[in-house]
Amino acid sequence: MYARGADGKLALTPSRGWEVEEIVTLQAVKACDELAETARQRAKAGQASTLEYHMHRARMDVALLSQASGIWRWRVRWHLRPRVFARLSPALRQRYAAALGIDVARLDALD
Amino acid sequence: MTVPSFTHQQASHCESGVMSALLRHYGLPISEAMAFGLSSALCFAYLPFVRLSGLPLVSYRMPPRAIVRGLQKPLGFRMCSERFRSPEEGIARLDRLLDDGRLVGLQASVFWLPYMPPDFRFHFNAHNLLVYGRDEASGEYLVSDPVLEDPQRCAPVDMAKARFARGALAPKGLIYYPAGMPSEPDWERAARAAIRKTTRIMLRTPLPLIGVRGIEWLARAVERLPTAADTARAKQYVGHIVRMQEEIGTGGGGFRYMYAAFLEEVAPLCKRPALVGLGAELVDIGDRWREFALATARMIRDRDPLDVRRLASLLRALATRERVFFVALDKAAR
Numbered sequence A: 001m002y003a004r005g006a007d008g009k010l011a012l013t014p015s016r017g018w019e020v021e022e023i024v025t026l027q028a029v030k031a032c033d034e035l036a037e038t039a040r041q042r043a044k045a046g047q048a049s050t051l052e053y054h055m056h057r058a059r060m061d062v063a064l065l066s067q068a069s070g071i072w073r074w075r076v077r078w079h080l081r082p083r084v085f086a087r088l089s090p091a092l093r094q095r096y097a098a099a100l101g102i103d104v105a106r107l108d109a110l111d
Numbered sequence B: 001m002t003v004p005s006f007t008h009q010q011a012s013h014c015e016s017g018v019m020s021a022l023l024r025h026y027g028l029p030i031s032e033a034m035a036f037g038l039s040s041a042l043c044f045a046y047l048p049f050v051r052l053s054g055l056p057l058v059s060y061r062m063p064p065r066a067i068v069r070g071l072q073k074p075l076g077f078r079m080c081s082e083r084f085r086s087p088e089e090g091i092a093r094l095d096r097l098l099d100d101g102r103l104v105g106l107q108a109s110v111f112w113l114p115y116m117p118p119d120f121r122f123h124f125n126a127h128n129l130l131v132y133g134r135d136e137a138s139g140e141y142l143v144s145d146p147v148l149e150d151p152q153r154c155a156p157v158d159m160a161k162a163r164f165a166r167g168a169l170a171p172k173g174l175i176y177y178p179a180g181m182p183s184e185p186d187w188e189r190a191a192r193a194a195i196r197k198t199t200r201i202m203l204r205t206p207l208p209l210i211g212v213r214g215i216e217w218l219a220r221a222v223e224r225l226p227t228a229a230d231t232a233r234a235k236q237y238v239g240h241i242v243r244m245q246e247e248i249g250t251g252g253g254g255f256r257y258m259y260a261a262f263l264e265e266v267a268p269l270c271k272r273p274a275l276v277g278l279g280a281e282l283v284d285i286g287d288r289w290r291e292f293a294l295a296t297a298r299m300i301r302d303r304d305p306l307d308v309r310r311l312a313s314l315l316r317a318l319a320t321r322e323r324v325f326f327v328a329l330d331k332a333a334r
Helices: A019-044 A050-057 A062-069 A073-078 A082-086 A090-100 A104-108 B014-025 B032-038 B066-070 B087-099 B156-163 B187-204 B212-223 B231-243 B253-269 B274-300 B308-332
Strands: A002-004 A010-012 B042-052 B055-061 B078-082 B104-108 B127-134 B141-144 B152-154 B175-179
Touching: A002 B253, A010 B032, A010 B253, A019 A050, A019 B231, A019 B274, A050 A082, A050 A090, A050 A104, A062 A073, A062 A090, A090 A104, B014 B032, B014 B066, B014 B104, B014 B127, B014 B175, B032 B066, B032 B187, B032 B253, B042 B187, B042 B212, B042 B253, B055 B231, B055 B253, B066 B078, B087 B104, B087 B127, B087 B156, B087 B175, B104 B156, B152 B156, B187 B253, B187 B308, B212 B231, B212 B308, B231 B274, B231 B308, B253 B274, B274 B308
Parallel strands: none
Antiparallel strands: A002 A010, B042 B055, B078 B175, B104 B127, B104 B175, B127 B141, B141 B152
8 A cells, every 4th residue: 555654755565455444345255155155045945046056156146147147137037946947958057157157067056 | 488577566556557567668667656647547436326236336536447548648659459259369369469578458357367365356347457478388377466466377268257257347358558659758747637637527527426526425325324224234335435445456545545646756747846745635635534444344343333424424524625635736736
């Protein structure tokens, strides 16, 4: 960050951030993790598809996953249902996996 | 292995850091703060209709690419930028430029860059970095990421993913490199023009969401946050405001410190000693932004009860001070 050096001039000094920054960053990270954890529980209970978990694990939401995969938003939302997701075509699964940056096989896993 | 003699230097903001490193490499040593100030990159914008995972866009600087574009005129050179329809084309073009021994700046998504620490890996598409070569054996890119201490390496697959990530501000494989040589500017003219552009944006943008009035609008939005039913959401919101002025990535205080460094540096060059005093004033304003950040963090951590009124009044005080400051700066640069 920029701070006054010994010569009284503003200069770049190495910084790893301060506590406040860490608090707000962790707040955002925690919010993401919580969404992923809820989705995992829901997927376990059969209330949501594993896609919902993987979406949140990749720190995405429906809008972003839709843009990343090129699949319309309402279709993504439809695929968050477990029964719909179970019957998904290999081509669509491939697109989701590519957008999420994981292997197709891992789409079904709750790791 | 062809590695041109490029030396990595850590900066605090990605775009100004990239441009300062690029110019330094091409023979015009210019500091990061100077690159930031000369391109009039300081700003404030509150755009409630642009949502980042449900939160409004709050920015303390001009939109991405403003620094790359804004330096062309004062320094008298052109930047070539290219975007690509297909990743294959983009990869081939980058590789060709690197084989020619060029230094290439590019835009990428932070999330897909494997060398980034996990806590920073959000879906933010407008990150800038420099590629200065390629390891011929493994094909890995040699990356100089201005926000990191050391140079990095990045596998081609990951780089392609990061460069062609989709979503808001999608990079579309954007690369940029200078055409022609930058030259030392007429400091007096360049600095005055740059400063006056900044004061114009901060004081006289017709849209009330931008500049000093934007801070006031944000204060009002903070004040109206529903806190009775759902404090978690309000905390997310205020935390987001602070996150956008972070230390790593802005030099702290929402870029105010960096701009102060610019004023201090440019004052002797354009023979306007008054700018030094204004720089000191801006450092003080940066400290107030940090105070706001601290107050927010304490409320997020429940060390203080969440009090949106108090946060709003801190923001209003900041708006008042910045208004006085920019009016004075406008006068000093006349």
